[in-house]
Amino acid sequence: xxxxxxxxxxxxxxxxxxxxxxxxxxxxxxxxxxxxxxxxxxxxxxxxxxxxxxxxxxxxxxxxxxxxxxxxxxxxxxxxxxxxxxxxxxxxxxxxxxxxxxxxxxxxxxxxxxxxxxxxxxxxxxxxxxxxxxxxxxxxxxxxxxxxxxxxxxxxxxxxxxxxxxxxxxxxxxxxxxxxxxxxxxxxxxxxxxxxxxxxxxxxxxxxxxxxxxxxxxxxxxxxxxxxxxxxxxxxxxxxxxxxxxxxxxxxxxxxxxxxxxxxxxxxxxxxxxxxxxxxxxxxxxxxxxxxxxxxxxxxxxxxxxxxxxxxxxxxxxxxxxxxxxxxxxxxxxxxxxxxxxxxxxxxxxxxxxxxxxxxxxxxxxxxxxxxxxxxxxxxxxxxxxxxxxxxxxxxxxxxxxxxxxxxxxxxxxxxxxxxxxxxxxxxxxxxxxxxxxxxxxxxxxxxxxxxxxxxxxxxxxxxxxxxxxxxxxxxxxxxxxxxxxxxxxxxxxxxxxxxxxxxxxxxxxxxxxxxxxxxxxxxxxxxxxxxxxxxxxxxxxxxxxxxxxxxxxxxxxxxxxxxxxxxxxxxxxxxxxxxxxxxxxxxxxxxxxxxxxxxxxxxxxxxxxxxxxxxxxxxxxxxxxxxxxxxxxxxxxxxx
Amino acid sequence: xxxxxxxxxxxxxxxxxxxxxxxxxxxxxxxxxxxxxxxxxxxxxxxxxxxxxxxxxxxxxxxxxxxxxxxxxxxxxxxxxxxxxxxxxxxxxxxxxxxxxxxxxxxxxxxxxxxxxxxxxxxxxxxxxxxxxxxxxxxxxxxxxxxxxxxxxxxxxxxxxxxxxxxxxxxxxxxxxxxxxxxxxxxxxxxxxxxxxxxxx
Numbered sequence: 001x002x003x004x005x006x007x008x009x010x011x012x013x014x015x016x017x018x019x020x021x022x023x024x025x026x027x028x029x030x031x032x033x034x035x036x037x038x039x040x041x042x043x044x045x046x047x048x049x050x051x052x053x054x055x056x057x058x059x060x061x062x063x064x065x066x067x068x069x070x071x072x073x074x075x076x077x078x079x080x081x082x083x084x085x086x087x088x089x090x091x092x093x094x095x096x097x098x099x100x101x102x103x104x105x106x107x108x109x110x111x112x113x114x115x116x117x118x119x120x121x122x123x124x125x126x127x128x129x130x131x132x133x134x135x136x137x138x139x140x141x142x143x144x145x146x147x148x149x150x151x152x153x154x155x156x157x158x159x160x161x162x163x164x165x166x167x168x169x170x171x172x173x174x175x176x177x178x179x180x181x182x183x184x185x186x187x188x189x190x191x192x193x194x195x196x197x198x199x200x201x202x203x204x205x206x207x208x209x210x211x212x213x214x215x216x217x218x219x220x221x222x223x224x225x226x227x228x229x230x231x232x233x234x235x236x237x238x239x240x241x242x243x244x245x246x247x248x249x250x251x252x253x254x255x256x257x258x259x260x261x262x263x264x265x266x267x268x269x270x271x272x273x274x275x276x277x278x279x280x281x282x283x284x285x286x287x288x289x290x291x292x293x294x295x296x297x298x299x300x301x302x303x304x305x306x307x308x309x310x311x312x313x314x315x316x317x318x319x320x321x322x323x324x325x326x327x328x329x330x331x332x333x334x335x336x337x338x339x340x341x342x343x344x345x346x347x348x349x350x351x352x353x354x355x356x357x358x359x360x361x362x363x364x365x366x367x368x369x370x371x372x373x374x375x376x377x378x379x380x381x382x383x384x385x386x387x388x389x390x391x392x393x394x395x396x397x398x399x400x401x402x403x404x405x406x407x408x409x410x411x412x413x414x415x416x417x418x419x420x421x422x423x424x425x426x427x428x429x430x431x432x433x434x435x436x437x438x439x440x441x442x443x444x445x446x447x448x449x450x451x452x453x454x455x456x457x458x459x460x461x462x463x464x465x466x467x468x469x470x471x472x473x474x475x476x477x478x479x480x481x482x483x484x485x486x487x488x489x490x491x492x493x494x495x496x497x498x499x500x501x502x503x504x505x506x507x508x509x510x511x512x513x514x515x516x517x518x519x520x521x522x523x524x525x526x527x528x529x530x531x532x533x534x535x536x537x538x539x540x541x542x543x544x545x546x547x548x549x550x551x552x553x554x555x556x557x558x559x560x561x562x563x564x565x566x567x568x569x570x571x572x573x574x575x576x577x578x579x580x581x582x583x584x585x586x587x588x589x590x591x592x593x594x595x596x597x598x599x600x601x602x603x604x605x606x607x608x609x610x611x612x613x614x615x616x617x618x619x620x621x622x623x624x625x626x627x628x629x630x631x632x633x634x635x636x637x638x639x640x641x
Numbered sequence: 642x643x644x645x646x647x648x649x650x651x652x653x654x655x656x657x658x659x660x661x662x663x664x665x666x667x668x669x670x671x672x673x674x675x676x677x678x679x680x681x682x683x684x685x686x687x688x689x690x691x692x693x694x695x696x697x698x699x700x701x702x703x704x705x706x707x708x709x710x711x712x713x714x715x716x717x718x719x720x721x722x723x724x725x726x727x728x729x730x731x732x733x734x735x736x737x738x739x740x741x742x743x744x745x746x747x748x749x750x751x752x753x754x755x756x757x758x759x760x761x762x763x764x765x766x767x768x769x770x771x772x773x774x775x776x777x778x779x780x781x782x783x784x785x786x787x788x789x790x791x792x793x794x795x796x797x798x799x800x801x802x803x804x805x806x807x808x809x810x811x812x813x814x815x816x817x818x819x820x821x822x823x824x825x826x827x828x829x830x831x832x833x834x835x836x837x838x839x840x841x842x
Contacts, residue, residue, distance in 0.1 A: 198713055242701055404713040412705055438735065441709065443728035501724055502709040 037169045037198060037405040038159050039206070039397025040152065042186065044103040044229030044255060045364065046390060047071045047151050049159040049170075050398035057210065057395040057402075060162040068390060069158060073150045074098040075137045083154035091291065095121040095283035097137050101257055102151075104229045105133050105144035106189070107182030109527045115253070119261055121283035131527055145529060146537060148189035156195060161555055169196045171401040173393050175230040176202035177250030177418050179464050180476045181527040183505050188534050198404045200503035203227070204234035205245055205415050206396025207362040210387060212238050219357030220246075222346075224375060224383065225393075226338060227363035229255040233342045235349040235356075244414040247348035247437045249341040254334060256297070256365040262330045263293035267308070267320050274318065285312055300324045301367050328370040335374055342378065348437050359383040364390050414439050417504050424461040424470045433498050436466065440500050447513075448494045454486040458494060462506070475526040479508055485515045557606050561598045564610060565591050568617055583620070590616070649674065659684040660699070662726045663706045670707065670722050678750060679733035689747060689813050691737055700734045744807040745825055752818045759822035762830070770830050777834060781841025789842050796835040803828045 038049045038060070046068040050059045059067035066085075074087035075097040082090065091098045099122050105113065110126035110133045117124060123136040134141040152172075160167050172195075174186050183200050190197035204223035212221070218238055225232040232250040236243055267289050268279050279285045292308040299306040304324045311317040346353065359375055361383045366372065375383045387395070402408050417440050422432040433444035448458050458481045465473025484492050493513040500506050511518055529537070568587055571577060579587075590613050597606040648657040651664035651671065658664035661677040665684070673682075680687045683699045705711065707730055712723040736742045748755050773792065780788035803824045806812060812821065 199710070242704075400710075403710050406714055409705075409711065412701070412708060413710060414704065414708075439731045441724050441728040442731055443725070499725070499728055502727070 036163065036165055036167050037171065037401040038156075038163075038167050039394055039399070039401045040155055040170045040172045041203070041206075041391075041394035041397060042103065042148065042152065042155075042172055042174070042189075043071055043393075044101050044227055044257065045071060046228075047155050048391065048394045049155050049162075050391070050394040051159070051163065052398050052402035052408075057398040059391050059394055060159045062158045063161065067158075067394075069151070069154055070100075071103065071151050072098060072100045073102070073147050081150055083150050092284060092287050095287040096123065098122065098287070099135055099137075099147050101229055102135070102144050102147045104253070104257070105135070106148060107179065107185035107527050108133055108144075112527075118280065119264075121286050132529070143529065143537070145185050145189040145534075146192055148186070149192035152189060152193035152195055156193065157555055161559055164559065168194065169198050169401075169405075171199045171201055171397045171404060172197050173201050173203045173206050173397045175225075175227075175250060175252055176204050176232040176234050176245075176248040177230070177252050178202075178504075179252075179419055179474055180421070180504070180506050181474070181525065182252070183503060184525065184528050187503065187505065188529055191534055192537050197503075199400060200505070201397055201400050201413075202232070202234065202245070202248070202415055202418075202504075203393045204232045204248070204362060205236070205243065205413065206394075206400060207360060207387075207392045208234070208236050208238070208243055208396065209399045209411070209413065210392045210396035211358075211360050211384060212243060220351065220355055221358040221360055222342065222356050222379065223360045223362060224338070224342065224366065225250075225362035226365040226371060227255050228365070229253070229257050231255060231338050231341065233338070233345045235345050235351065241410045242412045242414065244439075245416045245437075246351070247345045248416060248418050249345040249348070250418070251337060251341060254337060255363075256294075258334055259297055259327075259331050259365070259368075260290060260293045263296055263322065263327070264289050266322075266330075267293060267310070267318070270320055271310075271312065271318055275312070277312070285310075296320075296322060297327070298367075300327050301369060324369075331368075331370070335371065339374065339378055353379055356381075361385045362389050362392055415502070415504070416440060417442060417500050419464045419474075420466055421462065421464050421476075421498060421500065421506060422473075424463060428470050430463055430465065430468060430470045430473050434500055440504055441502055442500045444498045446496050446498070448481070448496055448510075449490050450484065450487070450492050451489055453489050455489065455492075456484045456486060457482045458484065460496065460508075462498075462508070476506065477525045477528075481510050483517060484512055485517060487514070554601055554603050554606075557603060557610060558598050561594050561606060561610050564613060564617065565594055578623070587617075587620075660703055662703060662730055665702065665706075668706055670719065670726060672722075673729075679736050679746060682729060682733040683737060685737070687747070687750070689744065689808055689810055691743070693738075696734070696737060700730065703730050740804050740808055741825075741828060744804075744821070747813065748816075748818060748821050748825065751813075751816055755818040755822040756825065759819045760826065762823065762826055766827065766830075770834065773834055774837065777838045777841060780838075786842065789838055793835060793838045793842070796831045796838060799831040800828060800835065803831070 036051070038051050040049050041047060048059055048067045048069060050057055061067040062069070069084040070088040072084065072087040072091065074082050074090040074094050076082065087098060088100070091100065101120070104116055105124065109131035110124070111131065113124065113133055125134050125136050125141065126132075127134050132143065134143060135147060156167055156170075170190065172186060172190055174183055178186070186200060187197050204225045207223050207225060208221060221236050221238060223232075223234045223236065225234075230250065230252045231254040232248065234248040235246045237246055238244075271277055271279055279289065288310055292310055296306050296308045300322065305321060307319055307321040309317045309319050346356075356379055359379045359381060361372065361375070366385070366389050372383055372385065399408070399411070400413060403411050403413070416437045417434060418436060420432045420436045421434040422430050423446070425431045433446060434442050448460070450458065460479040460481065461470070462476045462479060463470045463473040464476050467473050481494060481496070484494060491514070494510055495513055496508060496510045498506060498508055568591060572579070572584065572587060590609075594606070594609050594613060597609055648659075650656065651658040651667060651669060653669040654664060654667040656664070656666045658666065658671060660683065661671060661673045661681040663670045678687070683696060683703070685691050685695060685699065704727070707723055707727045709720065709724050709727060712720050715723065736746050745756070773796075777789070777792050779785075780792060806824055807821065
């Protein structure tokens, strides 16, 4: 939630048309670097990027061909960080300094995370000022936004390396059921990562885009999205390129992590019974068990029985065997909760199960056979699983990115706000101003007045939720309207406009009607960062920025060097190439030098070497091509027609 | 109330823009004159029974012009206008798409104070409503499913009868605002009773 960005909100102007740059339909000339907008699925377990190319949307893989980047950050000695697969591998060795599932902390308060606190091996602490949760690594405190920013930076690097162009704009997905604070936190993470988040898109909606695009499906679809940490369900109506979300429901604290935890608890009970060890105080062991539990869960999607083995340094390793039936029984209650959400979403959409044309599976946890069976039973039809559930959200985000970049105009996405927004009124009652499942952008206006003479400010407390009392809803922030002209009590008429943008994020602006005076607004987000804090983080991270920049430069240079070397090798390997022996040995020497510099990571030297080598091979190429044409011509003369 | 004011020509192409939010001919986004109505926004004649298909068509057409997704590359003031206009369009669509909110909105156009002024309902009506509420509570406490089902049916019938009265175009020709406001208030009472009966079930 924000106040208008550092300036008073633009008031609705009177009759005269305001200067307007262009009609809506005409795209503006592209800014430098424009055109490339990627879609990013910033997941609890994995993150990845995708883009729409000539042949449609595709995911962007790293150098090893793998697009999935584990959403894990590990902090090394000397303040360095590693992100992704390497960080995940370090989880066991470096448990207290390896952060995973940070998405669960985004936009949350310390008090919201009672369940998480005991199961996370890294330390989380309450913030001194806001009800914000912080991750503590070696005494240094980091916001979840900063850690997410590190993941986003990694995703960006992978995307840039895959595309060969710089990227600074993205569409980022969030669970549909994310509230305002969680969405805002995601936007802030992007800002810290130096990415302009053009749009925050709901994950199930993105998945629907990915599924609906190629087949031009019509009708009502239910998207069931069970990921690592969150569950979402959205009901959409699709007609002629319009994707209209009718309702959404979910649970931002229900996902594959919870299934892992159920297995972990059983293993830890077993260990305690066998050895008397309480593993809660052994983060390394805890981490090892967590990874094994996850692997066991995945194995059970293929097999009926699976066994995990953990070596805790005791006489013999601990073995734990689980059958698929036992696992399914253990998660049945959690799965039942997802069905409750589905039914609530359908009821909000005023639809019955029989009205549903398609069911779409999204998220890694929908690989569990019990989940698919449950959906088939509930909806009396096989759910769609054609697209990889780990990739479909990123693909949809890429499609939306393409729309925003101006590539697609026949597609229209109309999404909704997942939870009602409102304000606190007398006696702690919650007065809803914007109802849940209303299409965004959405607005509401409310008139406020003063209760004492010459009162110049009014406090407005904004909440989000469905309950009758604000104490049962989520506090988003406290607004203070200032600059109200002094008048007798009840005389000022301050019209406050609540505007929910297409990202589902609230902006508040106010205006005193009698004087026409703009009232200024101070926002104190309850579970987020103020704009000054975000700026501070970005400023402070300039310290890292130098090394970040160097790292990015190195990645780009290495790619360039790699391409040069590969190209030259290919030419050298071709038969009948008119190289002199001297040229050959010179090229071979240059290749060896470039490879050494690339391995050493010496940016300045590598840059020079690449440039000179590039130039030299260019000249050479001209000669080679000239010679090749000549020999071709000769051959042509030898064997006519 | 002036039901259908003469349209202001589009400053860009000079034609009737057919919406106060954007010109459907040349796609230009327009600044609204004060007092623009939801009907003007959607380019529909003021009325109690709008053509549902025309409403949907107009909404989607305007969404394609106004939605912020299509203004990512526009300058800031235009982006801001697109955002505010999209929100207004959505509000207009929701308000006119539902018979009850449409009637309430229309009544407000005729007399903005009508609902406040005619708040006091007849005592016979209130007595009957209170008895029905008590019957719902009793049926809920004694888990009398049949009685609850009957009460729900009755409440729905009362709601439908009032919606039908409100949807009668004749009622809006030189409207009796007191009668219309009373119908809306009574409608809300029965909605509450229906909600309680559904919860008790």
